[in-house]
Amino acid sequence: MTPLNYILAVQAADPEVIDRIPSGYSHFVIPFTIGITFFLCWIGVGCVRLLAAIPRTDRLRFWKSLFIPKNIVKNLKDLFGDCLFHVKIWQRKPLLGYMHSAIAFGWFMIILLGHIEVALFVPARLNVTRGGLFYPIFYRYFVWMNPGHTTLRGSFFFFLMDFFLLYILTGIALAVFKRFRSIVLGMRHTTKPSLADRIALYSLWMIFPMRLLAESFTADLSGGSFLTVGVNHLWHFLFGEKLLFTPFWWAYSICLGLFFVAMPFSRYMHILTEVLWILLRNAGIKPHHPRKGVAEAEIYACSSCGLCLDACPMNVQKKNLKYSSVYFIRFLRRHNEKKINAIADKCLMCDKCHALCPVGVDAPALRRAQRITVNNSLPYEYSYLALAGTAGAAAGLRPYSAAAERGWTRPGPDSCPADTVVPEVLYFAGCMTHLTPRIIKAVEKVFKAAGVDYAFADREGGICCGRPLMLAGKTEAAAKVIEANKRMIEESGCKTLVLSCPICYKVFKEEYHFEGIKVVHYTQFINDLIASGKLQVSKSDEKIVYHDPCELGRGSNVYIEPRAALDKVGTLVKAAKEYDESVCCGGSLGSLTLDNRDRAKITEASLDNLLVNDPDTIVTACPLCLKTFSETVSNSKHLLTDVKVKDFAEMI
């Protein structure tokens, strides 16, 4: 086949770009056109279906959120930051971030610039009926640069197109490299791809090299810049005057077509679903079902990047890899009910995978939703909560009459009948703190030293805060417990509720919806006491490492206050991983099925993480962590360390 175009004479006419093929069509566009049409239909139907599955009120909220200026800014920021530049991956693994942003941002720019070029030079072609679907993609094939008429504007686009193509190619090169040597990019584990993943992946790898080939073969006709023209010279050098370029355009088109057909069935769908998920997420819509509606956008937004594999504390043991979020999401997609439940029940709910996920997939929340489908309907019998309230058997569970009758005792020798005084501050210890009385003792000591006017709500024992029930998926039962506690606390008339357990703190803050009562964790409260001078502390040179409890740090975003206070009593040293990367102590109530031995392994890993800088004392602010750590440290034979484990209040 002799390419026609070589016969075209240089035209003296002015236009910079001439329609080389006036019909604007060539057979090679067929594979791409089929692929993209299929793909667009798929997305269209998918979006409609997904939005239809969301409850009406949420849907309204979603549409509204698209027009709230604050939200628009956030949406734009997240779309650019997460979808195109992958800022979160950059922060964690720069090379991996470069790879992702090169492919995403580079491709986006090429598509955008391609369309701008067409709009500038042959605007009529943007019309769908005149090939608008494929023309901008294969623009270079259809046009002929009028030599000697290239303007600065034209060259500028040539340069940009080549630049971004090169940018993508470097990203692809890294990706290919990563497949074979994932260790180099700092990932311990990568996920296993499925068939569709593989088709999509290999065609994605091929798209850009093919584009380079195709464009470089036509670069002497259609123009180009440093890359394409350079390679074009090489081809001329190798193959002589006339170049047979059509096969490469075919190949390019086929790669694109294959990719778009395979994409909906592969993990690469995340590139587009992520957009929808970000919009939904920013609208504040929560999943009600582990698989339908919002959750669908969420699970298809997961890129299977595998960052959650390295994040998950369960993975200190290789056999637990299969319980990671990435597999959970994969099984949700595949409707593998048995495995879904097994994974949902195993997780510690430490939320680390959520905190580290570059797309913000809240897999722990999906697990909770899954647990709800199984456990919420289990029978329970909580009428005793009310009974405890009227009989007064439980401290604090009876209607408000007198604080003293309720068994709330005030500290101090002049313990006056407390019934006339409404306590300013109410301290609620919770179940776990009652198992670790040393915390209660220390907290009361601090309160007394600072002269806090407080009452102790559950000195004689109370009921659970409801969070463990929620974590287990028994939301209905949890609501009952919450209601009982809420009544008790509202009736007390207190202004501030202090909690010494992060698990309680999170649920009191998020689910109780108190009006006029401030909910604080004791680390915040004590830090305030110190800051306002009510509590005097003295600094020692004890080396302290602070462990961020999951529910307090990642769960409730309290990182600064405990550290600020500890900094005043000792010397803080760093753990290997802190703040939102801290490692769960292994004692979490989140997991339903993780057994003792597996937990012990996690605890050891967590301790190793804390001990890197050789501290004298590990300080934590959660009764559960305290108990887990101190038991492991005192039993463990191989740890060979005389580190002490203390509670935050004991330290102050």
Added chain:
Amino acid sequence: MVDFGFGLVPSSRMNLDLFDKDKYEKLAAIEPDVRICMACGSCTAVCTAGKYSQTSLREAIEDIKNAKPDKALEMLRCCQLCGKCSMVCPRGINTRNLILSITKVYSSK
């Protein structure tokens, strides 16, 4: 009738022929820890719900082994899954999952 404050103690007879081995094996498959309980009662001693109601994991496990699954369910229906029992259990039993599993296995007829 005048209530003299006397009553009949419910029969505490056990009929081990009624023991449902299939269900027990099913339970043990989901939560093998059920086999290692030594009936020490620590779980009951700390139980949050046990303060206000008849709740006892120790008794529930015994009841199951003694072919009284309904009684076992009764012993657990007030549980708040608070997890205190798992913290004190000397055998390191995963009590919360055991409680959930007993409820799941034995409340389905």
